[in-house]
Amino acid sequence: MAKVLNITEAVTIALHSMIIIANKPDEQMNVKVISTLIDSSKFHVAKILQKLVKDGYLGSHRGPSGGFYLKANPNELTLLEIYEAIEGKIIIAECPIDHDHCPFGTCVFDDLTVQMTKQFVDFLKSRTLADYQKQKH
Amino acid sequence: MAKVLNITEAVTIALHSMIIIANKPDEQMNVKVISTLIDSSKFHVAKILQKLVKDGYLGSHRGPSGGFYLKANPNELTLLEIYEAIEGKIIIAECPIDHDHCPFGTCVFDDLTVQMTKQFVDFLKSRTLADYQKQKH
DNA sequence: CTTATTTAAGTATTCAATCACCAAAATTAC
């Protein structure tokens, strides 16, 4: 069973956690609550959230009633920025055969892989965190 | 640096090798020649070709002047079939969050991942090996 | 028959992603 798209659990955790936190601006959401909501390992969720704190998208408070809160402006934060915070900058998927060595004039995939990657990037760029907030704040 | 599309070197070797072999129906192409043409490890190329032989797409002859030859009908063999011979059946990339646990009514990615996967599959299905032969036989 | 060539098959290594755990630091609540 093969997946065509590289959508890791790490990115999925990042996107869902950010959306969940953006929808509860009044409560401090902690790892336990979030990992339960999205049914993921709390260790993995903790790691991802720590990275998002380091990158400035989230803030955190330790101790009882601690947790994470949104620091970024949801109207300006795109899904692309979250995606790339976890995975690194998206690069166009080119055919692994070096073009100098490819025995064909044009790529076997034509420009499909380029098109598809752009389509994905454009989607992520067009969506902000605010688009996923039930009540706007 | 993140790649959105899962296009492994293994699949790339399979597609390019099949096309190369289909274009030289009179010569026995061996691992050394093919791996040089596509600038890949001969060990890896050998592995992939062995699998394609087992699956019946190629035949082989050992010994001096041995090599691989096309067994499949290039007019009926699609790129999809080659792709799935190596990677396994393509499945729709769904969000790793179990739908029962997803806190959102609709997927964060909308149906983009479904659309993109179908687009890729449709492309691979629409191309036969014959489309890549310079002179038809 | 001997040697060289080539595929076949099995094994090993590498790498990334995920997951699990622990000790330390911070903070809150009592």
Added chain:
DNA sequence: GTAATTTTGGTGATTGAATACTTAAATAAG
């Protein structure tokens, strides 16, 4: 101030995919 809670940061295990290598078997050519 003490105890409980929660993030932080580091480490290591595990898994699976991808890639690299090695030896064995087959075959052709001389």
